[in-house]
Amino acid sequence: MSEPIPDLAPAPDPSFDGADHRWLRHNRIDLALHRVAVGSDPSFRPLLLLHGLGERTPETLPGSIHWPGPVYGLDFTGHGDSTIPVGGGYTSEILVGDVDAALEVLGQVTILGRGLGAYIGLLIAAARPAQIVGVVLADGPGLVGGGIHPGSPSVAFPAPWATAIPDPFALLELSRDVRPPDYAQNYVRFVIERSGLEKALMVAAVTRPEWLAAVAAEPGVGQAPVEEALRFFAEHADTA
Amino acid sequence: MALSVAEWGDENAPPVLFAHGGFDFAETLNRFAPMLADGGHRVVAWDQRGHGDSAWAHLYSWEADLRDAAAVLSTLPDGQLPFIGHSKGGSLMMYLANVAPHRVSALINLDGLPSGNNMPDVSERERTRMQRDEMDAWLAHRRGLSGRQRRPGTLEELAARRGRMNPRMSMEWLRYLVTVGAREESDGWRWKLDPTMRMGGFGPWRPEWSMLRLPGLGAPVMGVLGLELETMGWGTRPADVLPYLPPGARLETLEGVGHFVHIEQPRVVADLILDFIS
Numbered sequence: 001m002s003e004p005i006p007d008l009a010p011a012p013d014p015s016f017d018g019a020d021h022r023w024l025r026h027n028r029i030d031l032a033l034h035r036v037a038v039g040s041d042p043s044f045r046p047l048l049l050l051h052g053l054g055e056r057t058p059e060t061l062p063g064s065i066h067w068p069g070p071v072y073g074l075d076f077t078g079h080g081d082s083t084i085p086v087g088g089g090y091t092s093e094i095l096v097g098d099v100d101a102a103l104e105v106l107g108q109v110t111i112l113g114r115g116l117g118a119y120i121g122l123l124i125a126a127a128r129p130a131q132i133v134g135v136v137l138a139d140g141p142g143l144v145g146g147g148i149h150p151g152s153p154s155v156a157f158p159a160p161w162a163t164a165i166p167d168p169f170a171l172l173e174l175s176r177d178v179r180p181p182d183y184a185q186n187y188v189r190f191v192i193e194r195s196g197l198e199k200a201l202m203v204a205a206v207t208r209p210e211w212l213a214a215v216a217a218e219p220g221v222g223q224a225p226v227e228e229a230l231r232f233f234a235e236h237a238d239t240a
Numbered sequence: 241m242a243l244s245v246a247e248w249g250d251e252n253a254p255p256v257l258f259a260h261g262g263f264d265f266a267e268t269l270n271r272f273a274p275m276l277a278d279g280g281h282r283v284v285a286w287d288q289r290g291h292g293d294s295a296w297a298h299l300y301s302w303e304a305d306l307r308d309a310a311a312v313l314s315t316l317p318d319g320q321l322p323f324i325g326h327s328k329g330g331s332l333m334m335y336l337a338n339v340a341p342h343r344v345s346a347l348i349n350l351d352g353l354p355s356g357n358n359m360p361d362v363s364e365r366e367r368t369r370m371q372r373d374e375m376d377a378w379l380a381h382r383r384g385l386s387g388r389q390r391r392p393g394t395l396e397e398l399a400a401r402r403g404r405m406n407p408r409m410s411m412e413w414l415r416y417l418v419t420v421g422a423r424e425e426s427d428g429w430r431w432k433l434d435p436t437m438r439m440g441g442f443g444p445w446r447p448e449w450s451m452l453r454l455p456g457l458g459a460p461v462m463g464v465l466g467l468e469l470e471t472m473g474w475g476t477r478p479a480d481v482l483p484y485l486p487p488g489a490r491l492e493t494l495e496g497v498g499h500f501v502h503i504e505q506p507r508v509v510a511d512l513i514l515d516f517i518s
Contacts, residue, residue: 027385027436028298077299087241087289088307089299093441096375097382104383127375150449153335155310173303183444186368 016105021081024101032081033102037061037071044069045133047230048102048109050117053142053174054166056080064227065112068234072109074102076117078167088169092120092177099124103131110233112226115140116174118205119184122215125201126187129194134233136202137212138226144209146176181214192220197236202229243308244293245286245315249277256322256517257313258285259329259336261352261472261500263405263433265292267420272502275510286312288329290434292421300437302335302445309336313343320345320459322517326502327352327472334453344459346517350509351466351473351499353454354447355480374442381438390435392428395419402431405472408498447474454484461489462516464509466497473499490516 016022016035024031034057036049047067051057057073057080065071075082076095099120103109110133113121118137125132158168191200199222205212216223224232246266256276260266266285273283287294288305297304309332323344325333330352337344393401399414406414422429454461463485469475478493485491492512494501502509 025386026382028296083298085298086295087297087299087304089289089297089301089304091299091301091441091443093378093443094299094301097379100379100382123375126372127379153306153338153453155307155339157307157311173301176303178444180444183371186371189368190372 022105024105026077026098026101029077029083029085029098031077031083031098031101032057032075033105034073034075034081035070036073037067039067039069039071041068042070044234046106046109047071048099048106048111049073050099050111050113050121051076051079052115052117052140054079054171055114055141056166065230066227067110067230072102072106074099076120076170078170080165084164084167085169088167088173090167090170090173092116092123092174095120095174096123096127100128103128107131108133110230111135112138112230113140114138114143116142116145118143119145119177119179119211122184122187122191122201126190129191129200132191134197134200134202134229134236135191136204136226136229136233137215139205139207142174143205143207143212145179145211147178148180148210150178151176179209179211181210184211185214185218188215188218188221192218195220197233199232202232204229241289241297241308242295243286243289243312245284245312246273247285248273248283249281251282253277253280253282254321255282255284255316256324257309257316257333258283259309259323259325259332260285260288260291261325261327261329262439263291263437264326264329265421265432267292268417268503270416270420272506272510275506276513279510279514284312284316290437292432296434296436302332305332306335306339309333310339313340319343322346322348322513324348324350324513325352326350327474327499331450334450334457337457337459338453341458344457346460346462347457348513348516349461349463350501351464351476353463353465353476353481353484354450354474355476371442374440378438378442385436388435390430390433392425392430395422395429398422398429398431406500408468408470408504409500413503451481451484455486457486460516461486462492462512463489464492464494464501464512466494466499466501466504468496468498470498 021034111121121135162168202222203216204226289297323333330349398418422431
């Protein structure tokens with residue numbers, strides 16, 4: 001099942017060898033990129049796991065996830081082993097930059113995103129279509145976001161007794177992230193336009209907030225449970 | 241998050257809270273704020289995160305700026321006070337007035353009402369392409385950030401660079417800004433502004449989302465618009481603002497004045513404000 005990784009992607013970074021994680025720098029944040037599984041075919045395109053809001057990369061591969069190649073997971077800013085910033089300031093755009101840092105190291109990947117990670121997966125796929133061979137959008141924390149337009153502005157300060165990880169500012173700010181359906185649809189179109197796949201996005205989530213219902217309704221977007229969606233992307237080589 | 245707060249006037253005088261614009265800093269008020277102080281006010285302004293003498297942050301966002309503003313407000317004595325803001329700071333204060341209607345006695349917005357005018361008549365197709373270009377530019381920016389520093393220069397060079405953003409300011413004023421907004425290091429002067437900050441990002445934000453914070457305000461509102469359009473401004477014209485003004489609001493327009501109304505015409509703007517809040 002192996003396939004060569006095309007030249008358009010940077011070569012996988014050999015410095016990963018031997019370690020189960022490595023650090024990536026995104027401005028002032030150190031991001032933890034974990035190797036969750038080596039895979040039966042180490043030369044196969046990696047699967048990148050993007051966790052949900054408040055989660056972290058799982059230590060071992062959940063039994064429901066089958067992938068022939070290596071599996072990596074990125075801890076977003078303020079989550080897991082990554083730096084906890086001072087004083088919040090989270091946006092989805094920042095997290096898209098987090099994933100971009102991982103792509104610099106991993107080359108071409110398929111993405112499985114849970115909740116918030118599914119939304120971020122859509123955005124990064126639109127930005128780096130040559131590097132991303134399929135995104136599976138799965139249920140998870142932070143899937144809904146903050147609705148289709150902003151609510152009444154309010155200011156909250158995390159409780160002093162809140163735990164430090166995940167950063168309470170992240171939980172607060174990233175659950176209010178506004179996601180208009182037409183905005184999400186534009187990203188779908190960017191992905192479809194530049195993808196060689198019959199389906200470049202697969203919606204596995206049962207929960208369908210407005211942005212995700214709009215995504216699922218676009219031509220070129222498939223719908224399948226996680227296992228089936230991963231099988232689809234594993235069996236389809238990038239034709240770009 | 242350490243925020244630097246500047247004050248002018250008698251500490252027992254009734255306070256007013258002022259928010260500076262993007263890529264400005266509190267000390268740009270060193271000529272304007274004393275006029276409000278002489279009018280009997282304690283003027284409190286803070287450097288927004290990444291600006292002036294406040295700390296450089298890990299992350300920047302509108303919500304974080306708003307929370308910083310609320311933190312500064314929480315240090316002032318209980319009761320209502322005027323909120324004043326210029327440009328981005330004007331918009332920020334409009335949000336703060338929504339967040340804390342019980343704290344605001346009047347809202348004064350100095351050329352800080354965003355309109356869609358910097359994106360006039362673009363087709364849907366064009367807008368979509370812009371969305372992708374903005375994202376590409378954003379990611380290119382994020383990839384280039386590690387270890388980024390501001391370019392050093394002589395005091396004159398920094399003043400000239402800022403002059404390109406502020407073409408209507410005198411060289412004398414720009415040179416003065418360098419002495420308060422930059423610091424001198426072994427290889428020259430550098431602006432204190434966080435070199436990793438950037439104007440705009442990509443995201444779903446739409447100008448009308450801000451404007452819709454205006455009609456529901458209960459406190460008296462005054463908007464001041466400079467009618468000379470320039471790069472740092474938002475190109476907002478009176479007709480863009482009028483439909484959103486709450487009942488009884490005042491809109492003052494200044495002919496021949498650019499975006500930095502309070503810097504170009506400090507006396508005129510201070511008098512408008514003192515008259516409005518008296």
